[in-house]
Amino acid sequence: MARALFIGRFQPLHRGHEEVIKWLLGRHEELVVAIGSANESFTPKNPFTVGERIEMLISMLKELNLISKVMYCAVPDTKGDSALWYAYVHGQCPSFDVAYTNDEFTRLCFEYGNVKVLNTPFFNRETYSGTRIRELMATGDKSWRDLVATGVLPVLGRINAEDRVRRLMQKQI
Template structure:
């Protein structure tokens, strides 16, 4: 039996890890759909589909899964009544869907596809919104994602991207609001001029 599980994975975290470990015991093969694949470089969706594929692939390697896993990027089509057909046209055939998203569950049930809910794991911490908030506010986030995901986010300079998008940094990495950076360029120039005449 081949199953289907979809998420945005912004970023992939230990909650996803636990869900996939649970699903993989119930299926012979698993399709992981990357939702909103066209979105990136915004606070809710900071990472590209390609970066999310890297994160998922590396994290699954850590699990040492022996079963076949397909990772499929899926763009939004903004027409719910056609969404299941869109997914089915982009993914290998599957018999069962795993989801807790009420809309996803409803759409697949209406299409006659069997749907199972997934267990939730420490939802207060293991959710993309909280992890992105921590990244934005320069709080500890690394313990919420697998080590391979931490490595990828650092390699792509993902923290700076999120902080720049969120208005916490400007392009050169200067932290906005830092006391050391509150002087305007004109004041800095005046200070240099004063030193010349001291």
């Protein structure tokens, strides 16, 4: 199948996501990266805006020379109304032949729209995890820098990501 869609929150975009994107491009001609929870930002679980997450993605794709094969879109959460969520996917994403997610609830929502859904493999899941990276940032442990995707570091540096995450986690919004 020609075009796959991969959805995630990418808070931040990490090496696990990078491996999945490469793995998907080995199997599909084109990829749509859908940035979920696009309306969420400045919370402990979703510290980065959708614009910042787009910058992370584009920066990584440029470094990997994959920019010509990947499109992106943003999908907001619609808590409690997943039929509406699927309407956003349908209306705001480029068309795709198959969706990839490992999240059962998201799978269910795609299946509601009669979309074919597949899983991706996990790559070093204990280490490459958004939750873990945010925890390391909050405690000032610089080892998080080794866990984010190629090209993402300059974006996170420019927006002072570590400081933002630490302050949001302290506040526990």
